[in-house]
Amino acid sequence: MAHQRAKRTSRVWLPAIAFTVFAVLVLARLVQVQILQHDQYAEEARSELYSSDTVFARRGAILDRNGFLLAMSMDTWDLYVASRVWKDDKTARSAAEAISEATGHDATYLRTLVKESGLVDVLVARDVPYDAGKALLDANVPGLVGLPNTVRVHPAGNLASSVIGIIGADNTGLTGIEAWYDSELLGTPGRVIFERDTTGSPIPYGETFTTEPVPGPDIILTIDRRMQFTAERSLQRAIEKHDASSGAIIIMDPQTGDILALATHPRLTFNTLDLSDPKQVQLLRNSAVSDIYEPGSVMKIITAAAAIDAELVTPSTTYEDTGIAYVFGVPLYNWNNGVYGEQTMTGVLQQSINTGAVFMMEKLGVGLFHQYLDAFGFGRTTGIDVSGEAAGLVRRPTDPGWSPVDAAAQSFGQAISVTPIQLVTALAATINGGRLIEPRLVKAMVARDGTRDELSSQVIGQPISPETSAIMRSMLGNVIDPGWYHPGKPHLYSAGGKSGTANVPINAGYDDTQIVSFAGFAPLQDPRILILVKLDENADLVTGTEAAGPIFAALVDEVLGYLGIPPDIEQVAAR
Template structure:
């Protein structure tokens, strides 16, 4: 028997074991890779699949904006967005689908039944609805009552997502300060403090297991912080009313007003005649006018946007103009500080002076004659200011112009402020003519907030303060997380100089160019301004201003009013004095401010008695009429112009209180026409009487 050869199977077994080990190691490695290296990715995908059916972002309430007394200026209210769950609705009964679509399309005209029906129709190829999603926005911004009404009707496949809506209960009030955010368009506090008011969104979602709901989780939104402004709603309303009245009376490129605390820089009011409704900023208020509406519909989108941008722009911080005579006290203060002049320095105004080849005139063509420093301010004398500027020299003049903040931003916490640095002469470019004209506020530009801040330093002890409109930011618990406090930018003049200026500028209101804003019993100081702008050939190239502070002994308020480029300007007619006076009177009454002094009985009466008439020959009609009003003397104007050439009775004569003086006038060189009294709103008889008293012959047309 033949013996078989033995076969060694061990190598095969070893090979099989080796292959098995390799496969096992590979499987273990793959499992490890998937478990460790890819776990986060797959876990994320799993979670995404779970929550894809319902995942709602809960919008936080944007922080409110309040005035200094907690009056709501901007608030956020809860609204809802209606969302279509196409996948869910496609699984509902046909009758439920039709009921739901019918209800929502009848309730919202913008929704189309056939379009929505197409969304939920099952595609035969994919066996899924044509709109294969759980989340399709249909309508946004639904009020709670409307949402509850719809929910009560048993809708299927409709979800209501909670959201917020910004609203401004006072509509146009402080619109340029509050501002708004619409996409890339951002203005005011809403823009400046956006990050504080935004808040953190929350989330509400449901996870599913095999199509059945397993877990419902909510993460609450964190509401935004509350902004407390320095604005005083009541003073803001007074300012806006005053601006609106003047804008209606004298059509102008702009009319504006501001009220600030000169010691702290807190802005109490900031008003602008180009108002808009913050709830609908892209809809001009002028659309209420049918003619404007027709023109608006004809212009292209770019023209509309240009118009809107001009409306939204904050005149008080973004527009510049030559300040004119309200700049004069700043020059006087600088000269006093450097001992270039003193309160006892004397001046002489002849009405005109020659600087190189140019005749520069005072507004009183015949001249003011001999003057004190106080007279120069009260009379707003150009000749006196030129003399002071020449004594200072251009280096010192330029130094203080910069020290008072001109050519730099004030730093107010609002977007859009301009510095106007490109509209000022550098020191080396200031020649004799430039120095002369700059001394009375011409030949350079500034913003209203710059002049208000600079002027505040004259009366607050010499400190240039940083103006601000937000005082505090509060969290949702009412805790103060940010607080803005008064900030001194720099010391410009001494307390001594400030005290002198504060007292001397009272003369402007008591007896000078600003006496139309005088309020008996209250010590008010200030300065008027009438500045030519750019092209001197047009009657609409003027800016009229009045800056006033009170009480003089301890200023708590400083007011700036501006009429920018009034149409058909006539000297002595358009003036911000009445609006300034009315605004101050309202603040005094609102704050119940005590009088600065007791009015003497004989001065307060306008009953029987005689008064001595001054010699008004050569003076400005505009200045004289205010003086006559204060004495209770009537007047009749004969001729055309603003320079008084004769009068009856003559100077020195006595006249009964309530009597009349005749003033003969003529046009001075480069002078406009006679100041025509405003008779808008008066009865026919009253209007004719007023015009006749001024020496006008009245001819009427149409119905009277």
């Protein structure tokens, strides 16, 4: 039987060609994937396999100048629920009950929240205390995932709340020291990269790469908690006694610019702060650095310092007070319409005579007077290390509607607006040897390794000479100790100071309401503290001397006693 030879055909090449084309395509695709787009696919693979999390560093604490805690961060948990685990009703119910017991949230609310969120991981509780959160997580509640977080606590309560300020939900500072030093306090966040399973959970004992977070340094304030408490309590009592709407007390070390106490009223309360209430939002502002006001007669200190420094007057220079000073035909009266006759410059400060201040300003001339205002830092921010500082307002000849009367009014504290911190800074220069020092609220930072970084005081100008400063101390001492009763005179210490009473300016003049203040220092020859007491819109309408003077006197006795400074008034010291 003969074999029939197969007929030659070219169809056999068809599958061969098809396979070859397929092989080439596969090869090309491999080249594309493995070589050309290698990095992209490798990255995608890594992102599938690895997950990462930011580990926030612990925010630095805020302490008073003696190391007592005012604000610190405590560890908490933010609890999330994997919504797909809760798809089973029975599981969801038991898990929600467990979370509800630990957090106080309603179990039904939790189930609804997870069910309706549409998210894979649903935040069900924020800032759960560490112990409670850990107990929940250790109990392996189905679907529950905890992420570590921190919450800001204030062990000293609301003490210095307007200085410290607040932080937001993302742990960044919003106001006060928290905002100004946010980048330092925040530290450096760390990062965890871990292998994960198909559900996204970390694989136990899988590869983990961790960059440790570096906690922020602790901040040591210049504030002394005892003085702060004393100032806040005094202010609260004064507000109630004089039925004032608001107020501020600042205690400063005039030699260094350290703010030892800064009290404002009203002040924010950490635990009950409700940012949906516009009135409470106002409290986020530190009125002692953000609010401007006309200082009234306290400004005569600056006018006198300028005129004496320019050697145009001396404390004993006299002039004749007729009760009225005419400036370009505009009559300017004394505060009580009084007529004092012949007066020395010391007498001008003692009696708070407006025409005397105008006399000194006219001796200076507008140009030189404004040069001194600039040198004392009016019309610009002091540079204090807290957010929201205002620059104040000084009307100048170049301003629209300027009148020479404005300069005259500025000499006794009208037509000029200042912040309390600005005024205190300028007054410190008049009594500390003439040095204008940048006020500060932070004196040091301490890193976690114990390294302490001391921040030094900054002298930013010399508006008057040391000799003028000594003269000013003496003149202001005569104001408080004029030879008759003065409400601002401390019982135990020599002191100097000046009161101010100014009506509140409105669009077309001045309101009937007033702002009263008293600024002073003690001891007289070697000032250790400078205090400004300010009360706004006191309903009893008593003057700055009567309302704020006694608060100043009491504060001097209490604060200097606390500082361990022996009294320098002999008859009292001897008793």
